[in-house]
Amino acid sequence: MLALILWRLLAGSALLLGFIGIFVPGLPTVPFLLLAAWAAGHGWPALEAWLLNHPRWGASIRAWREHGAMSRRAKWAASIMMTASAGLMYFSGAPRLITLGVALVMLTVAIWLWRRPEH
Template identity: 55%
Template sequence: MARRAPGRWRWAWWLLAYGALGLGLVGIVVPGLPTVPFVLLSAYAAARGSRRLHAWLRRHGQFGPMIRDWQAQGAVSRRAKRLATAMMALCAVVMFLTAPRAWMAATGTTIMAIVAIWLWRRPEPQARAGGRATLPP
């Protein structure tokens, strides 16, 4: 687990943790706003500013496995990679259909393509007996 920040900065980490979690939750229902990066940022900041939030995130049914995989191995599940790539592709189509200028949609699409390449280069969680990923407590 990460070292907690000194008392004078703990409030800033706490604020970042809850703010990022809020944006991640909004991203569940708003197309184009990513959920996973905000939840990972929230876990990172919570480890420094709120042990209670960090523990809750690690135990969470949806977010916990993703956070534990990232913290232990820098890994992203294949399902998450596929979903992220599909959502980026959908957003690219929407941008090309609605952007006032093609270069605007092309810029956003290029950025998403770079993110997708980076994402697919991340390792996938190592499986253990029983088919579940190896996760620290």
């Protein structure tokens, strides 16, 4: 019973963060929806089915599950947001070593991202 509650709590929290991401620039939506669908698959089948059949997000979630694929538009959006974030950090006055470290992590993520198949 506790495991079911924890899976549902994770799924609901991720869904809430994904929803907030629709309105807050820089907060991603799809990764949180992927997490919500994954967690729902462990303890909330109705939510999982709703996410997989959602008219806007369902295809992306299914493509990721079946092929590890994402759209070119999503890749561009993520890359632009990471570039903007690196630029903001550079001009924010954050310590240069931290800025460089974060930029290198984002570059690594971008390379991985662009190597994913497209749907």
